[in-house]
Amino acid sequence: MRLSGVGKRYGRGAPWILRGVDLDLRPGGLVRVEGANGSGKSTLLKLVGGVEAATTGTVAVPGRRAYVPERFPPALPFDARTYLLRLGRIHGLSAAEAARRSAYWLDRFGIADRSGTPLRRLSKGSCQKVAVAQALLAEADVLLLDEAWTGLDQEARTLLDEAAVERAAGGGLVLFVDHDPDRLAGAATARYAVRDGGLHAAGPVPDDGSAPRVRIEVTGPLPERLPGDPARTALADGGTLLDVPARHSDALLRSLLTGQPAAHIRSVRPGRSG
Numbered sequence: 653m654r655l656s657g658v659g660k661r662y663g664r665g666a667p668w669i670l671r672g673v674d675l676d677l678r679p680g681g682l683v684r685v686e687g688a689n690g691s692g693k694s695t696l697l698k699l700v701g702g703v704e705a706a707t708t709g710t711v712a713v714p715g716r717r718a719y720v721p722e723r724f725p726p727a728l729p730f731d732a733r734t735y736l737l738r739l740g741r742i743h744g745l746s747a748a749e750a751a752r753r754s755a756y757w758l759d760r761f762g763i764a765d766r767s768g769t770p771l772r773r774l775s776k777g778s779c780q781k782v783a784v785a786q787a788l789l790a791e792a793d794v795l796l797l798d799e800a801w802t803g804l805d806q807e808a809r810t811l812l813d814e815a816a817v818e819r820a821a822g823g824g825l826v827l828f829v830d831h832d833p834d835r836l837a838g839a840a841t842a843r844y845a846v847r848d849g850g851l852h853a854a855g856p857v858p859d860d861g862s863a864p865r866v867r868i869e870v871t872g873p874l875p876e877r878l879p880g881d882p883a884r885t886a887l888a889d890g891g892t893l894l895d896v897p898a899r900h901s902d903a904l905l906r907s908l909l910t911g912q913p914a915a916h917i918r919s920v921r922p923g924r925s926g
C-alpha cells in the first residue's frame with residue numbers, strides 16, 4: 653500500500669488536514685496511527701479505505717479493503733444478519749460464504765440471538781459488534797480500525813485484538829487508531845503520528861528477540877500460513893515444533909484447533925527469551 657504526496661482538505665479554501673504524506677506499508681503490518689484530537693487520523697484512514705478521495709497525490713491500495721468507521725450510522729434500515737450479508741456481498745463473497753461468515757461473527761460476538769433485530773433497535777455495544785463484524789468477515793487485505801474498540805465489552809475487545817493480530821499474521825495489513833495507548837502494544841509492528849498535517853514515523857516497535865515466546869508441538873499437516881508466522885522445526889517422529897512470540901500464541905492455538913483438519917497439539921510450553 654502506498655501513499656505518495658497525499659494532501660487532503662474538505663473543500664476549496666478549507667484548511668489542509670494532511671499535506672505531502674508519503675507512506676509505504678507492506679502486508680503483514682499491524683500499524684498504529686496516533687495523534688491529537690482533530691489532527692487527521694480518521695481522515696488518513698478514510699483515504700486509505702477509499703471512503704474519501706485525496707485532494708492531491710495518489711493513494712494506491714491493492715486488494716480488498718475493510719473499514720470500521722469511528723461512528724457507525726445506526727439508522728440503517730437492516731437487521732444485523734441482512735446488513736452483514738449485504739456487506740459480505742459488497743466485499744465480493746458468494747452468498748453462501750457471506751452467510752457462513754456472518755453467522756460465524758454474530759456467534760463469536762455473542763449476538764446471534766439478535767441477528768434479526770433492526771440495527772436501530774440494537775444497543776450501542778451490539779451495533780458496534782456488527783460494525784466490526786462487517787469488516788472482519790471480509791478477511792481484507794487492508795483492514796482499517798478507527799477506534800473500533802470503543803463501545804465494545806471486554807470480551808469483544810479481546811476478540812477484536814486477536815482478530816487484528818490474526819489478520820496481520822495471515823498476510824493482511826492492519827491500520828488502527830485507538831485512544832488506549834496500550835492497545836495491541838505488544839503486537840504492533842509500527843507506529844505513526846499525524847502532526848501539523850504530516851505523518852511522522854513514531855518508530856517501529858522493536859522486536860529485539862527478548863520478548864517471551866511459546867513453543868507448541870503438533871502433529872498433522874499444517875497450512876502454509878499460520879498466525880504469528882512461527883518458526884517450524886521438523887521433529888524426528890514426524891511432528892513439528894512451532895516457536896512464536898507469546899503475543900501470537902492465542903491466535904496460533906485457535907487457528908490450529910479450528911483448522912480443517914484440526915492439528916493435534918501435543919504440548920504447549922514457554923520458550924526461550926532473548
Ligand SMILES: Nc1ncnc2c1ncn2[C@@H]1O[C@H](COP(=O)(O)OP(=O)(O)OP(=O)(O)O)[C@@H](O)[C@H]1O
Pocket residue numbers: 662669687688689690691692693694695696722
Ligand atoms: N467531512 C468533513 N468535512 C469538513 N471537515 C472535516 C470533515 N471530516 C473531518 N473534518 C475536519 O478535519 C480535521 C481532522 O479530522 P479527523 O476526524 O480526521 O481527525 P482525528 O485525528 O481522527 O480526530 P479525533 O481524534 O477527534 O477523532 C478536523 O478539524 C475535522 O473537523
